[in-house]
Amino acid sequence: MTKPVEDGVITDARKRYAAGVLKYKQMGYWQPDYTPKDTDVIALFRVTPQEGVDAEEAAAAIAGESSTATWTVVWTDRLTACELYRAKAYQVQQVPNTGEGTRTEAQFFCWIAYDLDLFEEGSIANLTASIIGNVFGFKAVKALRLEDMRLPVAYLKTFQGPATGIVVERERLDKFGRPLLGATTKPKLGLSGRNYGRVVYEALKGGLDFVKDDENINSQPFMGWRDRFLYCMEAVNRASAATGEVKGHYLNVTAGTMEDMVERAEFARSLGSVIIMIDLVVGYTAIQSMAKWARKNDMILHLHRAGNSTYSRQKNHGMNFRVICKWMRMAGVDHIHAGTVVGKLEGDPLMIKGFYDTLRDTHTPVALENGLFFEQDWASLRRVMPVASGGIHAGQMHQLIHYLGEDVVLQFGGGTIGHPQGIQAGATANRVALEAMILARNEGRDYLAEGPQILAEAARWCSPLKAALDTWGEISFNYASTDTADFVPTATAA
Numbered sequence: 001m002t003k004p005v006e007d008g009v010i011t012d013a014r015k016r017y018a019a020g021v022l023k024y025k026q027m028g029y030w031q032p033d034y035t036p037k038d039t040d041v042i043a044l045f046r047v048t049p050q051e052g053v054d055a056e057e058a059a060a061a062i063a064g065e066s067s068t069a070t071w072t073v074v075w076t077d078r079l080t081a082c083e084l085y086r087a088k089a090y091q092v093q094q095v096p097n098t099g100e101g102t103r104t105e106a107q108f109f110c111w112i113a114y115d116l117d118l119f120e121e122g123s124i125a126n127l128t129a130s131i132i133g134n135v136f137g138f139k140a141v142k143a144l145r146l147e148d149m150r151l152p153v154a155y156l157k158t159f160q161g162p163a164t165g166i167v168v169e170r171e172r173l174d175k176f177g178r179p180l181l182g183a184t185t186k187p188k189l190g191l192s193g194r195n196y197g198r199v200v201y202e203a204l205k206g207g208l209d210f211v212k213d214d215e216n217i218n219s220q221p222f223m224g225w226r227d228r229f230l231y232c233m234e235a236v237n238r239a240s241a242a243t244g245e246v247k248g249h250y251l252n253v254t255a256g257t258m259e260d261m262v263e264r265a266e267f268a269r270s271l272g273s274v275i276i277m278i279d280l281v282v283g284y285t286a287i288q289s290m291a292k293w294a295r296k297n298d299m300i301l302h303l304h305r306a307g308n309s310t311y312s313r314q315k316n317h318g319m320n321f322r323v324i325c326k327w328m329r330m331a332g333v334d335h336i337h338a339g340t341v342v343g344k345l346e347g348d349p350l351m352i353k354g355f356y357d358t359l360r361d362t363h364t365p366v367a368l369e370n371g372l373f374f375e376q377d378w379a380s381l382r383r384v385m386p387v388a389s390g391g392i393h394a395g396q397m398h399q400l401i402h403y404l405g406e407d408v409v410l411q412f413g414g415g416t417i418g419h420p421q422g423i424q425a426g427a428t429a430n431r432v433a434l435e436a437m438i439l440a441r442n443e444g445r446d447y448l449a450e451g452p453q454i455l456a457e458a459a460r461w462c463s464p465l466k467a468a469l470d471t472w473g474e475i476s477f478n479y480a481s482t483d484t485a486d487f488v489p490t491a492t493a494a
Contacts, residue, residue: 049140049141236272
């Protein structure tokens with residue numbers, strides 16, 4: 001028996017495909033009885049419906065507009081396996097602490113399943129064109145955010161994943177059992193090539209593993225990219241010879257065209273660099289292209305997340321950074337800036353843990369308190385090294401290791417180059433602080449609680465560390481985070 005129009009999907013083909021306009025629910029994009037297949041791509045959206053639009057219709061509209069629907073009935077649907085290709089909104093749940101009685105208008109989590117055949121193999125560009133291509137400007141929703149995705153193993157196997165990964169990178173660098181230390185050259189714009197290289201040498205000679213270009217240093221009138229590459233690699237080679245350690249500098253190859261980026265990357269390789277860098281703003285296709293180049297040429301690929309906060313910062317609209325982490329792991333980067341729980345940039349501890357787990361785990365379970373809505377098997381894709389930077393300093397070393405673990409690059413830019421005794425002293429301060437904290441951890445001490453004492457003890461024998469603690473020891477950026485967990489763990493009775 002055909003259901004009434006108001007009751008959901010129209011099953012009578014003559015009515016379903018009659019010319020005119022139907023609600024998305026009526027067209028079959030809302031299917032509460034649907035059970036997702038193991039091969040389905042699943043997206044979780046946070047939806048703020050327009051006034052007068054119920055949550056189920058809003059979910060159906062998103063499912064429709066991100067798959068096969070348009071604003072009116074089209075007879076060509078009947079020329080396809082439309083039941084297969086329709087995305088299916090199958091669950092809606094009101095977001096905790098929103099709606100009536102709260103300060104936030106009602107928001108809803110909407111789960112939408114997409115058949116695997118809707119996507120081209122191994123293409124982030126195609127995946128994103130479908131999932132976020134059109135729906136964020138859709139009038140049926142006031143605001144929309146992509147919170148999380150479940151990528152099936154069958155789909156992940158079509159992507160190469162990180163070119164190098166954490167294990168191979170550590171073997172290549174001969175550095176184990178501790179975080180890697182880095183710094184961003186400051187000021188990031190305006191230095192000549194010679195002075196830029198001096199900064200790199202001093203930082204590496206003082207004890208850092210890496211120094212890096214920042215996102216907006218490319219090839220400007222004050223310093224062309226060839227000059228920067230030559231001076232930086234001279235600094236890397238001199239520092240490696242002086243310390244007996246493998247050193248590196250992230251050479252930013254971001255450019256106006258794909259051809260220019262490849263040219264710069266090949267020049268970096270010819271100089272002996274082990275790592276290159278690109279910016280997120282180059283686009284998904286360019287990122288995948290450079291990842292494939294890096295794998296072919298045995299290079300580590302560092303990705304700066306430049307621009308991500310333009311769409312990940314707001315809680316009700318845009319895209320959560322954990323989704324970018326998933327896409328970039330699929331695309332094949334080895335490093336990505338993934339935030340830090342202390343410092344000047346946005347970062348809630350629970351959310352940051354979710355980002356880091358997404359990048360480093362081979363299997364991530366559901367963890368709502370960390371923003372992970374789906375169990376995810378990473379199908380043997382290599383792990384990505386997260387990078388923490390932005391207003392961090394040696395006095396926070398115990399917190400950084402506690403929250404972020406050891407498979408991470410800790411980048412102290414101002415916390416190295418702003419040291420009162422100079423750049424090399426700044427690097428030495430960070431290295432001594434790190435070694436002292438790792439030693440305390442390995443001895444079984446409560447290094448988080450004893451952190452300030454451990455640092456003070458080490459500073460008795462290291463004047464650069466003492467100067468760093470005296471300069472920055474009380475500095476913190478304690479602002480409320482704009483992105484916190486919607487679900488928090490609660491104690492249950494034994």
